[in-house]
Amino acid sequence: MDTIERVLLEQPFLEGIDPAAAHLLAACTRNVRFERGLYLFHEGEPADELYLLRAGMVAIEIAAPGRAPVAIATLRQGDVVGASWLVPPYRWTFDARAVETTSAFGVDAACLRSKCDADGRFGYAMMKRFVPVLVQRMQAARFQILDVYSKRSAL
Amino acid sequence: MIEPVGAFVPRLYRVDAAHRETHDTATLELVPQEGDAPAYRPGQFNMLYAFGVGEVAISVSGDASDPSRLVHTVRDLGAASAAIAHLRRHAVVGLRGPYGSAWPMDAAEGGDVLIVAGGLGLAPLRPAIYHLLRHRGRYGRIAILYGARTPSEVLFGRELARWRKRGDLDVLLTVDRAERDWHDDVGAVPLLIGRIGIARHATTALVCGPEVMMRFTVAALREAGLGDDKTYVSMERNMKCAVGLCGRCQYGPSFVCKDGPVMRVDRIANIFGVRGI
DSSP, rough: OOOHHHHHTTSSSTTTTOOOHHHHHHTTEEEEEOOOTEEEEEETTTEEEEEEEEESEEEEEETTTTTTOOEEEEEEOOOOOOOGGSSSTBBBSSSESSSSSSEEEEEEEEHHHHHHOHHHHHHHHHHHHHHHHHHHHHHHHHHHHHHSSHHHOOO | OOOOOOOOOOEEEEEEEEEEEEETTEEEEEEEEESSOOEEEEEEEEEETTTTTTEEEEBBOTTTOOOTTTEEEEEEESSSHHHHHHHTTEEEEEEEEEEOOOOOOTTTTOOOOOEEEEHHHHHHHHHHHHHHHGGGGGSEEEEEEEEESSGGGGGHHHHHHHHHHHHEEEEEEEEEOTTTTOOESSSSSEEEEEEEEOOTOOOOEEESOOHHHHHHHHHHHHHOOOGGGGGEEEEOOOSSSSSSOTTTTTTTTHHHHHHHHHEHHHHHTTTTTTTOH
């Protein structure tokens, strides 16, 4: 077992994963580091790499003309950054910026998709891990959309 | 002369100090015109009366160990709360109370305490936090998770900063949206529960905020393994009499004014979050 595979297994996102699946995933994975202020990706760019955060903090931002970018979520150690790699046309729909110097596992999206396509069992195992993350993000977004702390909601 | 007696007669209090917390929220320090302020327990509320406007239930947000004054944090929402929130020093207000149930400070001793607050919900929890800090040795790990709408709407910001500097409690803040001058988290406050990790068999959770926020939080606490018997929420319903007579604040078989506002989740699990109740 190589180092990246061993450290991957320590990620909460992969807790309890089958070692064979971890081996396949490790083959698509590299270590990456983003200095504070650097972008992991920008809206509209190809979603060719997703990230499992090992340390640091990433802000998911949306830019609007004439105003500063607005952060709509922050992600930290153990979180997954990026879902657009899962669905065509595989392009990011938000910006992701390193708020602090951030280290992560970068997973080659095309590599992972091809392994999921080639091995349905592995693909299903991966989806069972990614879908709960998507559901949690969707619920959090709904919570924020509700604007529960606003005066309108309080009346 | 007819003596004013009975549960519905307010005592007169003078505003000794008024602090603006956010654009629509103020904290008032009230001292009685005569006699001492009544003792109260963290989590209880008073009925505050703006003369000629109306009466509204407001939780106490001060330190229960200070008998000289009652502290209330009021958000300008309706006619009565707006009138109270804009009172200035030396103004006089009617007050009756304290009423209702309290946070389980004794039952929580010996274990960890997790405070989860959203928006103005930090105000009813502040007396509990003061209690925890005054008796720090009686409790295990203490964590405060607080969510607000935007950075400018964070309540008690200076105090949160002071608490954060202490080495003996965790303070995590989040807002729903922020620009780059905000250096804490952005996102829903229940997500912070997964970040801190809790000792599921030795933690008491005290939760206060909008009811939707409390529902999401209770769900996150359940997912983290915390039992409903260790989770307390502060419910809110429109109150009128505050003594369990009028029924305005009925919540299933209970009245929030006298059976609440602090309620243990396993005791309301069959109605908590149920539409129409």
